[in-house]
Amino acid sequence: MTIPLLSELLIVLSIIQHKAWSLPLMKREGDGYIDDGESAITLIIVLSITVCSIMLGLLAVLLCALLRFALKKKYLALENTIPGSLDDEFEIEERLSELSPNEQNLYRSGQDFIKQYPPVNEELSLSTHLLIQEKGIEAWDFIPDPNLPNEAIFINNKTEVNFTNYDYQCSIQTNLPIPKLNDVYYFEAKIFSLEDPEHTTLSIGLSTKPYPYFRLPGRHHYSISYDSDGSRRFNNSFKLNEKESNVFPELQQGDVIGIGYRCRSGTIFFTRNGKKLSEKSIGGHIKGFRMNNIFPIIGSNNPCSIHVNLGQYGYVFIEANIKKWGYALKEGTRPPLPEYNSSNNDLLIESSNEDDDEIIAPPDFYSNAGYQSSIGSKKSFNDNITLNSLPPNPPTYESDDQEEDEQLIANTSNNQFLGVDEVEDYEARNRNSFEVTPDEEES
Template sequence: MSLAKQNFANQSEEALNQQVNTELQASQVYLSMSAWAQHTSVALPGLEKYFREAAHEEREHAQKLIDYINTRGGRVVLRALQAPETDWKSAKNAVESALQLEKDVNKSLLNLHKIADSNGDPQMCDFIEAEYLGEQVEAIKKLADMVTQLNRVGEGLGVYLWDQQLYRDGTGAGSRATGNVKHDSLFEDEIVECPALLATLSEDARISYEQAKVFQQRYPPDSIPTDITMSQYVSIQEKGISAFEFELDTDSLSFVSARTEIQFFSGEGCLQTNLPLPRNQEVYYWEAKMFEKPVTTTVSVGVATKPYPSWRLPGWNKHSIGYFSDTGNKHFSNPFIGRPYSYGYEEGDVIGVGYRHRTGTIFFTRNGRKLDEACFGLRYNLFPTIGANGPCQIHVNLGQMGFVFVEANVKRWGLAPAQGTLAPPPAYGFEAGSFLLQRGGEMSSLEGVITPSSSRYDEEEDDDDDNTPLIQQRSNHYAAIPIPSQQHQQEGTPAPPSYSTFPRPSFFMDQAEYERNRRAGLI
């Protein structure tokens, strides 16, 4: 018996296991519906996407129940699943079957709640109410509306147009609860182009889209090596987070200073880091602060693969996602339609991006508050990417300082350690008993020295010992500065001027000056 088990009746445990299998069975049915809608004889991409996301959601529901059983100290018992239907006849029949399936799942949840209540388990009742019941009722309402719409449009062209609208609206598992802001696919899909979508773009935007599409056909994500090489890995070990920096693109009107301070001037463009997000730990995270951003400038913060068209914002092309400042929408490989995600952001706001590489999941934060998962299934090497369509200045924190999102600090989600293993340069000042820098400073103060110009004097200087060390060893007395000999002075060599640092002859000195020069080693 588990030590964690408390007030958890065997009847409740058995009912939870039954609900796990009910959710898994529903996932199997939805997966069958998705495969049917994707078949070439059906070709309904909107329904295919809806059913696929519903299958994913039912699996998540089952996993959540499994976690709860283990948390309460129970034991998970999985049962064999029944093979679902493979031919759903028509879109209307498939949606009606999905509606009945949701009603059956809801009935099972209500029975589960009744069992928990009869066994005096308020914790289990609260769990079912908070995580399942409200969402289930809204999902039933959504499917009922879809049945009504299909009855209205009829078969043939009507179903095709209805399915296209379903696809563009992004109605999927994330939006089955009608009040939720998640209205789009969490998985990457091919863009279904149609004249209506292209008509939403201006002439310049359409040309930019067509050029970017050709660019990515010519240079797909795996066309250049983007894995972190051994030399780059060593650089990360030695330099830490300083190994990462945003690369300047000469084709875009932008500028990068101090590795992570980005400035855009005009036009649409984006910048990416030199290295991809690593895959050594579970989550990686970084933040971008809108240091200067006029309200007329739209900024997109996200990730993208390489090569990526530098004249496009992240989220507008395949294998990229971006969170846009003007609308608060997210664009997931789609330039046509942005999906409601959160609030927009402006100057002073901090937008964070998190990446779970095992599932290819991207999530965003806004001013330290975590938002919902934005997408799943991004598998290529991803690069932090920031784009804008006008003047702005953005400061990026890849981990060189503390994050606004506290959890990222606690769990050390930065891209690399703040400090690497590379030793710092030696400290300035006295080093190993030498005082080269100090003597250099003293020599530079000899501003008024008059250098004799006679050739005889030059020849005599050449006779100096070349083996004299440049760095004099520290002793009780400083090394004396060479003084022109009495012979030079007798031949007319001018004596040092009064403002020179050279000492005057002793017979010109008073007692105090003489003692001062003697102590300094100049006499």
């Protein structure tokens, strides 16, 4: 509309210029011409009009260039950054009318979720970097949103995602984002099981966090996904045309989908079964997706099982193996944990559940001190030593003279209460006790 107005203005200026140049510059008198003061004024007017027309023409060209640049920038913004962000409300309502009532409610709920919980765009803290350095690739883990039902998603070995939901959407993200210390990062997801491919929509991609846990990736800002029906979605919840919906091959059980991210340019590319996929039909790879925190995300609306490889195993895409595009090292700086096998293969330093036969007897203190134990036969190491097994009368450490004096006093006190027969019997027994036998003399 602006260009026709400019053309009409230029036409009017050219007519005025033509009329001005047709005015006589000198007044005719008789056979000749004489100078007239009006001629100079006419010349000035003509020159002024000419200069103004040239300046207006340049201004019109400049306005056209700026208008084309603005329209081109708007087109790029719609296609490669935030599709639909510049559309008016009437166009959004028109596109929503093509969706089912359930999809409309999910779209509005997702938009409200993003407004209430904007993406976290802070860089990784020092403690997070130290955690990655310590644990390596084991630092990444898929964690379901606490608002999801308990039976919706199960996680095995941190990266094996099992969807058990029926006929409702849900998604899951990793606990840590892409570290962005290297130029390129890449991960692969293998479809381990897909029970009902015709009625299951599986989406694998990248997104910011938090993302609506009740929506598939690629539907809201800021997310991109490769859907199992072969479409590529980028911040688009509406129906796709035939060209956009058949960009990639449809996914089947056993396929391995790879997603790479170039940190400097913000470019995202996809692979399938070790081969990079072309996106020329829809304008090429997504570029300019520069956010501080970007997370791998997987979503589904029906049961399926996905095994994710962030770098803990070898990639199907050979280039990723050669250039080492994994998220982190396979092993961090932390030493490995010990293996907890059965106790038969372990060396127990101390145990409170030992058998009686395994108890080690203490050393024989009597033999070490030069005394003979009164227990009798020498006990083996497997015999029990208790309080009842100790000698009844432990040896004294007093002199022999003092012992004889105490024995004499004891005998004297006992003799005072004995009769004549008892005294003779007592003395006879004392004599026998002090007599030395031949065996004792030989010893």
